[in-house]
Amino acid sequence: MNKPLDSFLQPPSEAEALREGHRVGISRPHESAHLHVAGEAAYIDDLPELAGTLHAALGLSPVAHGKLTGLDLQALRAMPGVVDVLTAADMPGGNDCGPIVHDDPILADGELRYLGQPVFAVIATSRDAARRAAGQATSVLTVEALPPVVSHREAHALGQYVLPPMHLVRGDAQAAIAAAPHRLHGTFDVGGQEQFYLEGQISYAIPKEDDGMLVHCSTQHPSEMQHVVAHVLKLQAHHVQVECRRMGGGFGGKESQSALFACVAAVAARRLKRPVKLRPDRDDDFLITGRRHCFWYEYEVGYDDEGRVLGAEITMVSRAGHSADLSGPVMTRALCHFDNAYWLPDVAMHGYSAKTHTQSNTAFRGFGGPQGAIAIENILDTIARTLGKDPLDVRMLNYYGPGDGDERVTTPYGQKVEDNILQALTAQLEVTSDYRARRLAVAEFNATSPLLKRGIAFTPVKFGISFNVAHFNQAGALVHVYNDGSILVNHGGTEMGQGLNTKVAQVVAHELGVAFERVRVTATDTQKVVNTSATAASTGSDLNGKAAQDAARQIRERLAAFAAEQAGVKVSDVRFANDTVFIGRKGAKPPHEVPFCELVTQAYLARVQLWSDGHYATPGLHWNRETMQGKPFFYFAYGAAVSEVLVDTLTGEWKLLRADLLHDVGRSLNPAVDIGQVEGAFIQGMGWLTTEELVWHPADGSPKAGLLATHAPSTYKIPTANDCPPVLKIKLFEGANPADTIHRSKAVGEPPLLLPFSVFFAIRDAVSSVGGHRVDPPLTAPATSEAILRAIEAVRAG
Numbered sequence: 001m002n003k004p005l006d007s008f009l010q011p012p013s014e015a016e017a018l019r020e021g022h023r024v025g026i027s028r029p030h031e032s033a034h035l036h037v038a039g040e041a042a043y044i045d046d047l048p049e050l051a052g053t054l055h056a057a058l059g060l061s062p063v064a065h066g067k068l069t070g071l072d073l074q075a076l077r078a079m080p081g082v083v084d085v086l087t088a089a090d091m092p093g094g095n096d097c098g099p100i101v102h103d104d105p106i107l108a109d110g111e112l113r114y115l116g117q118p119v120f121a122v123i124a125t126s127r128d129a130a131r132r133a134a135g136q137a138t139s140v141l142t143v144e145a146l147p148p149v150v151s152h153r154e155a156h157a158l159g160q161y162v163l164p165p166m167h168l169v170r171g172d173a174q175a176a177i178a179a180a181p182h183r184l185h186g187t188f189d190v191g192g193q194e195q196f197y198l199e200g201q202i203s204y205a206i207p208k209e210d211d212g213m214l215v216h217c218s219t220q221h222p223s224e225m226q227h228v229v230a231h232v233l234k235l236q237a238h239h240v241q242v243e244c245r246r247m248g249g250g251f252g253g254k255e256s257q258s259a260l261f262a263c264v265a266a267v268a269a270r271r272l273k274r275p276v277k278l279r280p281d282r283d284d285d286f287l288i289t290g291r292r293h294c295f296w297y298e299y300e301v302g303y304d305d306e307g308r309v310l311g312a313e314i315t316m317v318s319r320a321g322h323s324a325d326l327s328g329p330v331m332t333r334a335l336c337h338f339d340n341a342y343w344l345p346d347v348a349m350h351g352y353s354a355k356t357h358t359q360s361n362t363a364f365r366g367f368g369g370p371q372g373a374i375a376i377e378n379i380l381d382t383i384a385r386t387l388g389k390d391p392l393d394v395r396m397l398n399y400y401g402p403g404d405g406d407e408r409v410t411t412p413y414g415q416k417v418e419d420n421i422l423q424a425l426t427a428q429l430e431v432t433s434d435y436r437a438r439r440l441a442v443a444e445f446n447a448t449s450p451l452l453k454r455g456i457a458f459t460p461v462k463f464g465i466s467f468n469v470a471h472f473n474q475a476g477a478l479v480h481v482y483n484d485g486s487i488l489v490n491h492g493g494t495e496m497g498q499g500l501n502t503k504v505a506q507v508v509a510h511e512l513g514v515a516f517e518r519v520r521v522t523a524t525d526t527q528k529v530v531n532t533s534a535t536a537a538s539t540g541s542d543l544n545g546k547a548a549q550d551a552a553r554q555i556r557e558r559l560a561a562f563a564a565e566q567a568g569v570k571v572s573d574v575r576f577a578n579d580t581v582f583i584g585r586k587g588a589k590p591p592h593e594v595p596f597c598e599l600v601t602q603a604y605l606a607r608v609q610l611w612s613d614g615h616y617a618t619p620g621l622h623w624n625r626e627t628m629q630g631k632p633f634f635y636f637a638y639g640a641a642v643s644e645v646l647v648d649t650l651t652g653e654w655k656l657l658r659a660d661l662l663h664d665v666g667r668s669l670n671p672a673v674d675i676g677q678v679e680g681a682f683i684q685g686m687g688w689l690t691t692e693e694l695v696w697h698p699a700d701g702s703p704k705a706g707l708l709a710t711h712a713p714s715t716y717k718i719p720t721a722n723d724c725p726p727v728l729k730i731k732l733f734e735g736a737n738p739a740d741t742i743h744r745s746k747a748v749g750e751p752p753l754l755l756p757f758s759v760f761f762a763i764r765d766a767v768s769s770v771g772g773h774r775v776d777p778p779l780t781a782p783a784t785s786e787a788i789l790r791a792i793e794a795v796r797a798g
Contacts (some may be wrong), residue, residue, distance in 0.1 A: 017642055023510035023575025024503075024743045030494075031502040031521065032246065038434035043248055044202045044216045046281055051182025052342065053204075054083055055582070056268055056278040057130035058118040059137040060287060062356040062607055063145045064706020066112040068119065070142030076122060079136070081129025086121040086268060097259035099224065101324035104360060106232065106263050113322035114358050115706045116287030119266045131281070136161030148706040150699045152319035153252075155354035161268070162355045168335045168628040169411040171346030175312025184386070188378050189780040190371055192319065193292035193688040196718050197496075199248025201289065202279040203262040205229075205269035213266055214241045219258035220494050221534035222249045225527045232263045237526075240266075242300035247496040247525035249685075250361030253436050254324055254496075255534045257289045275339035286711035286751075287324075290379035292364035292688065293318040293330055294461035299379060307383050307394035307608040309663070311346040314338060314375060320353040321360035327353040330363070332468050332625070334372035334630060338412050340754075341422055341460040342376060342398040343408035358696060363536060365684065366753045369463055374563060374781070377459055377757050380385050382776050385768060390439065392458040396426060398461070414629040419738045420636050424461055425662055428733070433642040433660035442644065446769045453647050454657075459758040460640045463751035464633030465538055466621055471616035472533040475543035475633075478553040478647040479508060480611040483604040485597025487512065487519045492532030493544035494524045499673035500540045506669060507545045507742060511552035513576025514596050538747035541669060542634075543616055545742035550612030552606075558610075562603045567592065583620070619740075635739040637751040639663035641682070643725075647766040651791050652785030654763055656686070658727035661755055666737030666746035671766060674748045675730050682730075687719040688753075689760040689781045763788065771795040 006603045035041035059076075061068075074084045086093045088109035096676075108119045119141060124130035149155050176182060204216040213233065219225050222242040230240045242262070247254060261278050268276040280288065299314040316334055320327035331351040338349055380398065384391035400417045401408035409417050430436070435458055442454045467473050477491035489508050495501045501521040509516045535544065559581070560574040565585045567574075567734060575582040575591075581599045584591035603611060623630035640658045647653075694716070696708035697707040710716040736744035760783055766775040767788060775798050779791040 011412065012760050021504045021513055022695045023516055024669045025504065025667065026670065028502060028506065028516060028670055030499050030673065031505055037399050041246065043199050043246065044204055044218055047216060048278070050206060050275045052276040053277060054123050054125060054272060055127040056131045056264055056276055056285065057127070057134035057290065058264070058280060059120040059122065059134040060284065061108060061112040061119050062138045062141065063112055063117060063703070064115040064148035065146045066146040067146065068108055068110055068112055068141065069144055069487050071120060072140040075140050076120070076133050077323040078138065079133040081124040081126055082122055082133050083122040083125060084267050084268065084272060085316060086264065090271070090578055091232050091267060095193045097228050097232070097263050098321040099256040099326060100328065104323040104325060106260055116359065116708065118260065118288060121268065123268045123272065127279070138237055146157055148699045150358060150706050151358055152294060152317050152354035155356050156352055157315045158245065160355045161353055162320045163353045163574045165326050166331055166335060166628065167641055169347070170411055173313040173346045173348035175309045176346035177300055177302035180310045181305055181670060184301045184379065185301060186384060188297040188375060190295045190374060192294040192361060192534065193692050193696050193717055194694065195249070195251040195253030195364060197247070197251060197253055197289060197620065199255070200280060200282060200285045201258055201261045202277070203258065203265040203685055204275065204277040205265035206275045207269050207273055211235055211239050213239060213270060214243065215262050215266055217242050217244055217246055217258055217262045217703065218254055220247070220255045220496065220772035222494065222524050222526050223530070223532045224256065224534065225259060225262045228259045228779070229262050229266045233266060240526070242526045243523050244494050247494060249412065250496040252367065252536060253289060253291065253383055253534050255363040257362050258290070283712050287443030287708060288323055288359070290325060290359040290361040291617045291694070293320065293327065293368070293371060294359045294694070295334070297375050297732070301379055303383050306397055307389055307395055308620045309342065309344055312344055312379070313348040315350045315352070316372070316375070317352045317354050319356055319358065319361060321356055321358045322358040324353070325360040327361065329468055330368035332368070334368035335628065336464060336468070337369040337372035338376055339411055340373035340376050340460040340623070341395070343400050344412060347412050349412070359708065365681065366750045367537060369750065370685065370754050373754055374757055377761065378714045381761050381764060385776055391712060392435065392595050392674060395460060399423065406644065407765050413632065415631045415633060417636060421664060421733070421735065422462065425483045425638055425664060425733050426460060426640055429640045429660060429662040430641060430660070435642050438644060451660055452651055453649055453766040453769045454644065455647065455762040455764065455769065456642065456644045457758045457761035458640065458642045459753055459761060461638060461754040463637045463754060465537060465637055465747045466540065466618055466632060466634045467533065469539045470621045470623060470707070473539065473543065473621055474533065475547040476529040476532065477547035477551050477614045478528055478611065478784065479555060479614065481555055481600055483601055483610070485600045487514065489519060489521045489548055490525065490528045491544040491548050492524065492529040493540045494535040496535070498540065499670065500535065500544065502673060503541045503669045504545055504548045507549050508552045511549050512556055515577050516552055516722065538749040538751065540749065541745065542741055542747055543618070544618035545669070547614040549614065550616060551612045551744060551777070554612040554614070557612060558608050559599060559603055560571060562606060562608050563594070598734040635737060635746065636739070637664055637746045638733070639752055639755055641758040641782050643756070643762045645759065645762040647763060647764055647788060649770055652789035652792070654788065656725040656759060658721070659725050659729070659758070661730045661752070663732050663752050663755065664733040664735070664746060665748045666735070666741065667744040668732055669743060671732060674732060677748045678730050678752040679728070683719050683724060685756035686723070686759045687751040689756055690783050691717045691719060691781050693784050767795060771798055773797070
């Protein structure tokens with residue numbers, strides 16, 4: 001009997017899936033979980049050091065802007081344990097590690113661009129000796145200090161940018177604003193965020209024969225590290241091997257910025273013909289590397305009596321830092337996510353990547369998307385308050401249309417929103433979170449509580465999935481089936497704790513119909529899968545899962561053809577499931593059953609190829625960066641969250657009381673891993689918007705001008721377990737991805753980081769209640785206790 005259509009639209013239960021031989025859609029522990037809890041998961045600093053290993057440390061600029069006029073190398077080389085000192089002049093193939101524009105020196109050469117910029121590298125017999133020598137930077141450097149530009153707003157006023165401005169326009173925004181019944185003008189500030197990966201930056205370079213170089217590098221982009229190391233060593237790519245088994249977190253901070261550390265270690269290793277390890281301490285890591293871009297916005301919006309946006313113009317200014325790094329793609333994604341979930345008929349967006357004398361900011365989970373989307377959320381929140389309406393009603397009024405028959409389905413950059421499920425998702429969460437009743441309860445509480453105020457907010461997410469550079473949307477994989485039936489997989493993605501290797505192993509096990517335990521995924525290695533893209537943009541499982549599936553399918557088809565030929569049946573009569581190969585026509589008689597390992601052995605003896613390579617390229621993508629039009633995303637991921645907070649109006653302290661999250665991951669490859677990703681993204685995003693404040697010393701003429709003052713856990717506060725709400729409800733929205741992704745799943749790395757917008761706007765709601773919701777709170781992000789108090793005072797002043 002045929003299954004009803006609904007059974008194909010809904011995923012099977014895990015018990016049913018296992019009976020049918022499924023290996024995807026199953027909640028499994030992380031493939032390294034047993035190693036993590038036992039302390040046996042090896043990271044780069046855990047690798048046994050080879051005999052003769054030397055250690056490097058970086059001497060940092062003591063000023064944010066200046067000229068380097070002298071360096072006393074003799075004093076450094078005379079220090080105990082010092083073997084050598086490297087400067088910019090010692091880079092054989094060029095002193096640059098910039099990922100796109102090539103404007104980022106490995107070591108400072110004449111010009112000092114930020115306080116903490118590496119100027120020289122000390123190579124010593126021990127890490128302590130190297131650090132002690134590098135710590136003498138202020139006494140061995142002769143510097144002519146110059147006035148720095150620290151603020152991105154100041155750089156914008158000066159017209160000082162790392163890249164040309166970007167403009168994304170649809171219609172006539174100014175005409176629409178002028179004709180609108182209501183107009184809104186304002187500014188908004190959102191701070192940056194430190195990645196704070198548990199494992200810091202580290203590279204261990206080992207010279208090999210015939211000019212070879214092996215670099216163990218904690219990086220999200222081994223191929224880029226291979227190419228940048230080859231370039232700095234003046235060698236070809238095939239000379240350099242980059243390997244990464246796992247990272248202790250990355251969050252974008254190890255996409256491009258692991259290059260400086262890999263280059264210094266490799267140059268020193270080649271020069272001295274000895275292994276060299278470079279592992280900066282946490283303070284130096286903070287001072288050297290960049291992070292999520294701070295953004296400042298100025299906007300003007302026209303809207304009608306119901307709160308429908310009729311026209312919008314916005315200027316976004318990011319703190320790029322001293323070089324371009326990935327600021328261009330970050331700004332592109334910010335502009336392409338300003339719309340978030342909303343149809344904006346006439347809109348003009350202007351993006352400026354301001355050049356400052358600070359660390360060069362880089363990728364961070366969301367890659368500009370959160371900075372773009374929070375601006376429109378802030379605008380709609382203000383519109384709702386001005387009109388005296390529930391913010392959810394105003395948001396829903398502005399949603400993209402549900403289907404092709406509605407003109408409200410095209411983004412400002414020309415891509416149609418063809419898979420919009422936000423109406424259904426919103427309706428479900430509105431009910432399950434009891435949002436309407438709780439909003440009334442919040443109002444009743446605030447009416448009788450003069451000092452403690454509650455706030456609640458419902459915010460949606462629409463997030464585009466794909467790299468916004470088309471050729472990065474490809475991946476490769478190798479699958480080997482050994483003649484005992486065990487399986488080895490290698491792919492181009494990197495494992496940073498997110499569960500990528502677990503999902504890829506599930507995909508391969510599913511494709512070959514074997515137990516998960518038969519499959520082992522090995523370290524990412526540029527000598528196995530070449531020309532890989534970064535594990536970023538939430539594409540790790542999409543790209544590498546499809547590539548591994550392709551490789552495994554080829555092997556399965558060869559085995560099926562062999563089995564069919566041996567049994568005299570059609571290939572379609574051969575099925576792989578539960579470690580068994582079923583051969584024979586269904587219904588005629590019970591099929592012949594052969595253990596998978598036995599068939600593999602027979603195929604090997606018959607000289608059937610038992611390994612294969614796989615490749616995948618995301619179809620249908622195109623992007624014109626001049627006109628900023630095209631189809632940059634393969635699909636969209638959706639979600640929504642409701643958060644309720646309690647704010648102490650005397651101290652500015654706050655507490656998250658409850659959060660309800662409903663997130664769309666398509667048909668999940670691993671629900672347990674995906675729920676973990678949603679939870680982690682929510683808490684990390686909440687930290688960005690509430691506690692994680694970056695403070696640079698102002699450009700006031702003092703020696704500390706431009707110093708990142710929050711460069712350690714003592715002054716930079718990430719969320720802890722105590723910041724998780726007592727009630728945290730997370731559910732995955734059920735439904736398959738309309739796009740042909742790996743098993744109809746959706747990416748989960750970045751999109752849920754936008755869910756804690758609900759926390760920020762719940763705090764804003766609580767602050768607003770101080771003035772009876774008559775005054776729009778000028779709350780900036782992060783909403784620290786100080787920022788909350790400033791907003792409360794402004795509301796009271798009215």
